[in-house]
Amino acid sequence: MAVQSAREAPVGVAERARPGVAEQALRVLGRAWRPAALLALLFAGWWVITATGLVQPYLVASPGDTFAVIGDKFDYFWQNTLVTLWETLAGFVLAIVVGVLAAVMMVYSPTIERTLYPLLLFAQVIPKIAVAPLFVVWLGFGIEPKILVALLMAFFPVVISMVTGLKSIDPEMLQLSATMGAGPLKTFYKIRMPASLPHLFSGLKIGVTLAVTGAVVGEFVGANEGLGYVIQQANGNFDTPVLFAGLVVISLLGIVLFALVELLEYFVLPWHASRRVDAATTSM
Amino acid sequence: MRMPASSPATEAPAHMDTSVEIEDVAVRFRTRRKDVTALHDVSLSVAAGEFVAIVGPSGCGKSTLLKLVSGLMKPSKGQVTLLGEKVDGPRRDIGYVFQRAALLEWRSARKNILLQAEMRGMPSAVARERADELIAMTGLTGFEDAYPHELSGGMQQRVALCRALLHRPPVLLMDEPFGALDALTREHMNIELRRIWRETGTTILLVTHSIPEAVYLADRVVVMSARPGTIDELIAVDLPLERDYGKTMSEPGFARATGRIRDLLGAATSAD
Numbered sequence: 027m028a029v030q031s032a033r034e035a036p037v038g039v040a041e042r043a044r045p046g047v048a049e050q051a052l053r054v055l056g057r058a059w060r061p062a063a064l065l066a067l068l069f070a071g072w073w074v075i076t077a078t079g080l081v082q083p084y085l086v087a088s089p090g091d092t093f094a095v096i097g098d099k100f101d102y103f104w105q106n107t108l109v110t111l112w113e114t115l116a117g118f119v120l121a122i123v124v125g126v127l128a129a130v131m132m133v134y135s136p137t138i139e140r141t142l143y144p145l146l147l148f149a150q151v152i153p154k155i156a157v158a159p160l161f162v163v164w165l166g167f168g169i170e171p172k173i174l175v176a177l178l179m180a181f182f183p184v185v186i187s188m189v190t191g192l193k194s195i196d197p198e199m200l201q202l203s204a205t206m207g208a209g210p211l212k213t214f215y216k217i218r219m220p221a222s223l224p225h226l227f228s229g230l231k232i233g234v235t236l237a238v239t240g241a242v243v244g245e246f247v248g249a250n251e252g253l254g255y256v257i258q259q260a261n262g263n264f265d266t267p268v269l270f271a272g273l274v275v276i277s278l279l280g281i282v283l284f285a286l287v288e289l290l291e292y293f294v295l296p297w298h299a300s301r302r303v304d305a306a307t308t309s310m
Numbered sequence: 311m312r313m314p315a316s317s318p319a320t321e322a323p324a325h326m327d328t329s330v331e332i333e334d335v336a337v338r339f340r341t342r343r344k345d346v347t348a349l350h351d352v353s354l355s356v357a358a359g360e361f362v363a364i365v366g367p368s369g370c371g372k373s374t375l376l377k378l379v380s381g382l383m384k385p386s387k388g389q390v391t392l393l394g395e396k397v398d399g400p401r402r403d404i405g406y407v408f409q410r411a412a413l414l415e416w417r418s419a420r421k422n423i424l425l426q427a428e429m430r431g432m433p434s435a436v437a438r439e440r441a442d443e444l445i446a447m448t449g450l451t452g453f454e455d456a457y458p459h460e461l462s463g464g465m466q467q468r469v470a471l472c473r474a475l476l477h478r479p480p481v482l483l484m485d486e487p488f489g490a491l492d493a494l495t496r497e498h499m500n501i502e503l504r505r506i507w508r509e510t511g512t513t514i515l516l517v518t519h520s521i522p523e524a525v526y527l528a529d530r531v532v533v534m535s536a537r538p539g540t541i542d543e544l545i546a547v548d549l550p551l552e553r554d555y556g557k558t559m560s561e562p563g564f565a566r567a568t569g570r571i572r573d574l575l576g577a578a579t580s581a582d
């Protein structure tokens with residue numbers, strides 16, 4: 027048997043690539059320089075149009091003013107960021123719980139799927155900015171209506187991706203599971219659930235950015251704290267630097283949350299095809 | 311050409327217990343566009359420990375036949391008895407190997423093999439020992455911790471085979487298990503499968519497109535024709551139990567059996 031294995035070894039296993047830390051860092055740098063350069067270019071453009079007086083400062087705040095105001099009012103921005111972060115996370119986590127549960131029910135029952143799908147679509151196409159005032163009327167000025175809008179925004183991509191994931195499983199795998207005498211529960215958590223995770227994560231990445239938008243939209247409608255409130259106050263006061271600072275902080279919040287979901291994916295799905303060294307990768 | 315159901319060839323050799331009994335089975339699929347008769351008038355008796363290969367043109371119902379035996383599909387007519395018990399719903403006293411290895415990509419080779427044990431709730435010490443045994447038997451030693459995408463097609467199929475054998479099933483169903491492999495790997499797998507069959511005494515039903523594979527491996531070869539799928543002839547392979555791959559190919563019994571099957575399949579395709 028040893029002879030056999032030795033003979034088969036070269037064709038048996040593809041070489042497993044285990045890049046070192048330095049090599050990995052280089053690879054990240056190699057990938058990161060293009061977006062970084064583009065970002066730098068955008069900043070340069072922003073700086074040029076403000077510095078040359080091409081547009082009035084009350085229309086577009088300069089990068090310098092924008093970042094200065096963040097530094098000056100750091101506590102103010104920090105407190106309001108925490109509020110928006112909390113609303114976003116609460117809405118996002120609820121969207122995951124509700125979305126995954128709905129997806130599981132829809133995949134296991136065609137009747138439930140037929141019943142829920144039109145409702146889901148309706149909930150998705152209705153403009154959240156239009157229903158948000160209603161939520162304020164129902165739920166008051168606290169964080170509840172904001173969480174609800176964030177939940178509504180993030181919910182759809184989570185459900186759709188989870189349904190796609192659960193349906194993507196090889197039917198032969200399920201038949202095999204039946205011949206192994208496994209019940210539906212075991213089949214679900216040993217086969218279907220793990221197989222659907224790559225799809226779910228692509229939905230989560232879209233969902234988390236939408237949850238940020240949802241929280242801010244909720245704050246626009248009626249709030250006395252949060253980044254949406256900051257922007258609205260600045261708008262009312264013609265305080266362009268604070269308005270721009272608010273935009274920058276919201277963008278950063280979205281990017282950081284997106285990156286955290288990607289990081290989680292990295293640890294949860296070490297086996298996924300997108301992680302293989304030779305596989306084509308995309309940055310989103 | 312069609313043999314009556316009572317012909318001696320449809321009966322399992324008399325001195326052995328019957329492992330699989332297929333009695334006058336028909337399968338009809340009703341789809342939105344049309345009705346398809348996948349199987350018609352099929353009877354077959356397989357003895358315990360026998361190796362039966364099934365060949366036939368695409369779409370003649372070979373996969374359907376295995377699904378009936380495993381209980382993954384119900385016949386429209388007739389009945390199937392497996393190990394003395396009428397098949398009614400998925401059976402767990404079998405092992406199944408598909409053309410695609412159907413491995414879970416987040417599990418290593420060993421973990422994929424052990425899925426069988428986890429699903430069945432086998433004691434894990436027993437299962438691990440058996441897995442090691444099978445890994446050695448199929449030449450997977452050294453690749454236990456590799457993930458499916460790191461394994462060649464032949465290695466993946468070995469993992470699927472180990473998974474199917476882990477619980478020592480009395481009956482093994484194989485649906486074109488080596489169809490996606492290159493000729494050389496396929497030859498190795500044939501030799502290994504023959505050896506494993508000799509060592510374990512499992513009853514094997516193997517669907518294949520390769521006539522030499524069918525004859526080299528099997529005691530009997532079921533030749534099917536399509537539209538509607540039915541059994542044309544059962545060919546008893548006249549070869550010794552001990553079969554050296556190279557020598558077997560040059561035996562007169564080998565040439566006779568392959569020639570006969572080729573004639574039958576040729577007739578089936580020209581009749582289309």
Ligand SMILES: Nc1ncnc2c1ncn2[C@@H]1O[C@H](COP(=O)(O)OP(=O)(O)O)[C@@H](O)[C@H]1O
Pocket residue numbers: 339340341346347348366367368369370371372373374375539
């Ligand atoms: N689930 C199904 N629904 C409808 N028709 C099917 C289904 N499964 C198989 N068939 C039809 O039954 C026939 C036999 O199929 P199959 O057993 O897969 O053939 P083989 O394995 O010999 O190629 C084919 O004509 C196929 O189209």
Ligand SMILES: [Mg+2]
Pocket residue numbers: 372373374485
């Ligand atoms: Mg088939």
